[in-house]
Amino acid sequence: MTHDHWTPADEELSAALRDLYAAPDDESYWSALEARITAAVAARDRESSWWSVLAEVAPQGLTAAAAVLLAATITLAYTSRVQARSASVSVLSGAAASAESVALAGSVGDGDLTLHHLLSP
Amino acid sequence: MLLDVPAASSFAVSAPDERAANDRALVLAAQRGSPDAFAALVRRHQRRAYAITRAIVLSHEDAEDALQEGFLNAHQALQRFRPEQPFGAWLHRIMTNAALDLVRRRRVRDADELSESLSYATPDPAESLELRDRLRDAVTRLPDRQRAVLVMHDVEGFTHGEIGRVLDIPEGTARSDLHHARAMLRRLLTDLRSIP
Numbered sequence: 001m002t003h004d005h006w007t008p009a010d011e012e013l014s015a016a017l018r019d020l021y022a023a024p025d026d027e028s029y030w031s032a033l034e035a036r037i038t039a040a041v042a043a044r045d046r047e048s049s050w051w052s053v054l055a056e057v058a059p060q061g062l063t064a065a066a067a068v069l070l071a072a073t074i075t076l077a078y079t080s081r082v083q084a085r086s087a088s089v090s091v092l093s094g095a096a097a098s099a100e101s102v103a104l105a106g107s108v109g110d111g112d113l114t115l116h117h118l119l120s121p
Numbered sequence: 122m123l124l125d126v127p128a129a130s131s132f133a134v135s136a137p138d139e140r141a142a143n144d145r146a147l148v149l150a151a152q153r154g155s156p157d158a159f160a161a162l163v164r165r166h167q168r169r170a171y172a173i174t175r176a177i178v179l180s181h182e183d184a185e186d187a188l189q190e191g192f193l194n195a196h197q198a199l200q201r202f203r204p205e206q207p208f209g210a211w212l213h214r215i216m217t218n219a220a221l222d223l224v225r226r227r228r229v230r231d232a233d234e235l236s237e238s239l240s241y242a243t244p245d246p247a248e249s250l251e252l253r254d255r256l257r258d259a260v261t262r263l264p265d266r267q268r269a270v271l272v273m274h275d276v277e278g279f280t281h282g283e284i285g286r287v288l289d290i291p292e293g294t295a296r297s298d299l300h301h302a303r304a305m306l307r308r309l310l311t312d313l314r315s316i317p
Contacts, residue, residue: 012252014275037189
């Protein structure tokens with residue numbers, strides 16, 4: 001490494017660097033680290049399997065929800081129409097009844113007047 | 122489910138070709154869903170992977186966290202990995218990215234908090250040694266990539282080519298980063314080095 005001008009004195013530095021950054025050489029450390037990593041992977045797997053179950057169920061759930069919503073909308077629309085129709089029927093029948101009674105009252109009145117006119121001298 | 126997972130002991134000593142073949146068998150088994158196979162891959166590669174993350178981050182604890190995150194990412198991406206490729210090179214790139222992500226996240230932290238965590242990161246009886254303290258401080262002042270190149274080369278013995286592949290930089294850049302890192306370290310440690 002002459003191009004780096006790494007002198008023998010720098011070897012001391014290099015050794016200190018190795019000392020500073022040295023990976024643990026205790027076998028139990030690596031076993032524990034491996035266990036930690038594999039446990040984290042298993043936990044992530046469990047988490048993602050939950051999501052995958054949800055992802056599998058989601059389309060069916062959405063379809064069912066859409067069907068329920070559609071049924072509710074149709075029922076609501078039908079109920080509103082029925083209510084509107086019965087309301088208009090009741091209004092119309094009420095109006096007809098009052099018109100008839102008015103006409104009846106009118107005819108009675110007119111008849112009386114005619115009779116009164118004919119009988120009058 | 123019976124899976125053909127080679128015993129871990131059979132990986133103790135193996136030539137590079139044999140090692141690659143064993144990696145391939147383990148990757149295939151892990152892709153079929155064997156946790157044992159993935160654990161064996163972790164066992165085989167964690168030391169080298171640690172060396173990479175440790176070179177990039179500033180503390181031993183961060184190196185462990187980056188290592189775990191890297192293996193989680195590797196496990197998640199394993200189905201997309203083509204087993205005919207070298208697993209080690211692929212994993213090292215994932216480790217590098219995990220470590221760089223961690224460095225980016227740490228950078229937003231308060232500098233005081235960071236230096237405090239560094240001083241308690243690796244308790245060691247030799248901490249009082251001036252060279253060690255000064256070196257620790259000087260190394261943290263190096264630009265991230267230069268520090269990574271220096272540690273990978275001088276501590277872990279990576280070649281310039283390997284460093285280039287891991288960090289995704291040309292070999293010449295790795296070489297010049299190493300030169301600049303050493304020059305800066307020398308400058309930062311001049312006072313100390315002049316002490317007889």
